Amino acid sequence: MLNHMPPVGPVQAYKTYAVHSPLQSHFKEVPCQSVDCDAYAHGWITMVDVATELGRQQAGYIRNHSGRSFVVSELGTMVTFTFPAGQQCFQTHRVALEREPICSVRGGDWRAVTTPPRQMRTDDWVDDFANHQDRLKTRVERG
């Protein structure tokens, strides 16, 4: 549960302007080289505790399925895998595709959606948002 400030009015009294860039359509996964990944450049160390179920699974994955080369050392139940540089790390790197984001307007706020989202072109969204804010500002100034 997020720590929100409670809004002053009921949910029907709000209108939400949203911008979405879904990972599936607006980002692409890239290899370590493309993002100057430190683990790729210098190598990295992964330590797992094989006393735990998670640790055993991680160690099993690294040994049997990861397809990466490593040097292994063990100290008690702690297993240290040292990966030399020049390999893809375990992180997923993403870069933005610089696409136009999906802009939408809907009724309600974070508590509920009162009218379904309406998708808009970015220019129209900015225009609509700007007009809306301008109306509110005028109302506030009028008192």
Added chain:
Amino acid sequence: MAKQTGLAWTTLTVEDADGSTARDIRNDVTDFEFATPRETQDVTGIDKSAMERLLLLADFSIKMHGVCNFGAVPSATAHGVFATVPSTSVQRTTVIGIGGKSLTNQVLYTDYAIKRDKNGELTYDVPGVLADGTVPTWA
């Protein structure tokens, strides 16, 4: 068919905990939204004071959502900016800009929640509210 502008988001900056250094966090934010009052709907009766309506009119909230990035240079990532949210209470100037227009807000962020879902995505949500009661306007 409507013309496509092909615009990418040009500005999305949030200030650091020092309240003066703006950080560009576009790369780490995938979604954000503003909940604004609906001007046409008066929620207080006409017998109420105008003050209540004013409060509502100035009541904005913001939510950002993105992918965690614990980059090598923390100050250049959204994590570097938002990691101080739980420990500080500082108004952060937040600017969004697109198509030559920009919207500047003084925002008080109230949470920095990190979530790992079933398929391994590590994402965060940061809600905030307008801090100074000034209605943000596009410029």
